[in-house]
Amino acid sequence: MGPADTTPAPTAAQVRRTATLTVALLAGVWVIDYIDRVMMAVALPFIGEEFALSKTEQGWLITVFSLAYMLCQVPGGILADRYGARRLLLISLVLWSVFTAFTGLAWGLVSLLVVRALFGIGQGLFPGASFKALAERTTPAVRATAAGSILASNQLGAGVAPLIVAPLLLAFGWRHTFWVTAVAGVLIGVLLWKMLPRALPAHLNGTDEDPGQNPGRRPALGPVLRSASVWKFAALFCATNMLGYGMITWVPSYLMEERGISLVGVGVMSAVPSLVMCATTFAGGWLFDRWFHDRARLFVIPLLLATAVLLWLMLQAETAVGFTVYQTLALGVAGLSSMGILGMPVRALPPAVIGSGMSVVNVGGQIAGVLAPVLMGHLVDTFSYTAAFGLLIATTILGALIAFAVPQRQDQFTIAPSGGKEPA
Template sequence: MGLAETTGTMTSTQVRKTAALTVGLLMGVWVIDYIDRVMMAVALPFIGAEYDLSKTEQGWLITVFSLVYLLCQVPGGILADRYGARRQLMVSLVLWSIFTALTGLAWGLGALLVIRALFGVGQGLFPGASFKAMAERTTPESRATAAGSMLAANQLGAGVAPLIVAPLILLLGWRHTFWVTAVAGVIIGFMLWKMLPPALPSHLNGSDRAERQGVPLSLVLRSASVWKFAALFCAANMLGYGMMTWVPSYLLEERGISLISTGFMSAVPSLVMCATTFVGGWLFDRYFHNRARLFVIPLLLLTALLLVVMLQAETAIGFTVYQTLALGVAGLSTMGVLGMPFRALPPAVVGSGMGVVNVGGQVAGVLAPVLMGLLVDKVSYTAAFGLLIATTVLAALIAVIVPQRPEQFTFGTKETA
């Protein structure tokens, strides 16, 4: 099944309703997606204690998922472009719910690594399909705002996860907590299947532009512009993965905070980042879609500065305050990083194109947990968080070379920055 189309005309109200319902449903799925991911980070101290794992071994439980998730990005995008978004969304949800439940049945480190790798397959099929579904059901002019809303759900999930997961772990244990979350995934999957609206007509969602341009898939995968944004997303995404994985353990072990307090203090920065990601998408669409560097570079540099101040905080509350400010500013930059390729890619190839960009982001998911775990084992938490400062500055430097406007985002061999 290729790109789905709707025949006839649609009113502006119908177009807005289609976009709003699509955004709402995909936000719900992304929330469950990130609850599933953050749940492992919150449970790490308990899993580590049960199996006597080092910090490096605990980091591998996150990294093995991220590695498989990374490898599935481009294939997942290609499959979404070729067979359509709706079915792939459902396959992804079913698979990751199964392996979330199986995590609670694991009997050792080896079993956990295998299950988390398979969990990465299930979730790895989702991003390309979600971008594809979004591109089919929104107009190009509103796409960055819509994507900002959808991606803000990442941080909403990361924010609410500790508030939900920490009490459940204390009440039920870490194994039963994974089973409860698996049921939630099944419920939201059923809602998505029943309620996802048909795609907009091609002249509204811009898919006719792909036919006029004649962009072959192979050219998208070889596009220097696409890979520049993948590199930028990699460097920028180190911050999110690093904080999500190691802040709960840091607060528990270094600051002596209780699990419930740790859950709350881990949630606040992510919830703030959720709000600023949404605002960043709106600002990018309205003021900066042709001036991405002016938007992204100052925000990334300010984020790095706030991280430096965070490391110097003497109290857990001070640490959380500056972490919140840093992630809030980083959230504003998110749609500057992702908005340009998402606006410029034709809907017919947006799944595979954004799959390539997301490969970069998931390289960060592979590197950040294990590198930071190694730094904690060998040096200190301060050194581990210092790595995130360096990669955030690197993201600002990479932003200098990425295309700023749709006309600069080409698919040929001669591309301008």
């Protein structure tokens, strides 16, 4: 036997401080993550004009990123579970910052596609490491709320991105704008490496196993991949994430081309819905934890159906302001549902495999990132923006239908032992 561990157990205040600092740091990185993503959507009209790209080709610039990002989800989760979160977080940040800078050096469609795919690989390593870092530094009782805070930061990034990117595009052009944000990514990576606190002891973060079930063994990836519940949530995340990817990619172009709004005006009008969604995502996490954690369908389905109605009203709006008002309401209601969709797997997955498990769920969401930009671009080229946004109504309703099949309680969402079958 080795020497006994004499490290004193952390106090309740230290546990809270560890969770708070971890969430703040990860949320900051997610904000930079989404600024880097949304920047391409805001810059699309300028890039498309410089290289004479069709809407379908512009959509492929978003889709190729999403495809690479999706394919790296499970490998990133496995690496985080095997080697720890801190190192992978830094590697991911540095990689995506480098390829953000390279975007500004592109000379045509092919070079843009290659660089954006490499950018997707860099960012694709981040979610699994992020969820792993969160699981290691929070207690199970607050984990869903903590995850809700991080998810809310996604929308904060999507909201502030147009406000930051639009003036930069006007002042420096699209190439230099990518270089500026690349530097910001490197700086926050260094900050994360220096300030991320140590993981909590296993008995506090929940990585201690039930001694009555396979003592001494850690859950493997195989049971996660065989879990029907994991894949149901992946399908739900795919259907509902079409809305976010579709709005981020095509609303700026729509407002400029169809409504005649200036670039700065587009920045403001694109920011408001995402900032509202940021607030409602956080509120949805709190509501879900407090009242609906064992009644996910009751929480999610009415919200998704209400979102679909608001999207239909958005398409009927006669003015750009009316369009933005209904878009804001739709995304605000959709934000409330986010933690009903992701809160259950965050709470129920064993922390030892939460990196790989949430990566599988996130693959579903990123399939939406692959499909939405290019499908909507094709619909715009072939029919109209109305047809493209109509696709989002259909996928939101599909999400409500899938929600009937997802587990509502933690005891229905079980990771079977290796070699076994998940309970029905």
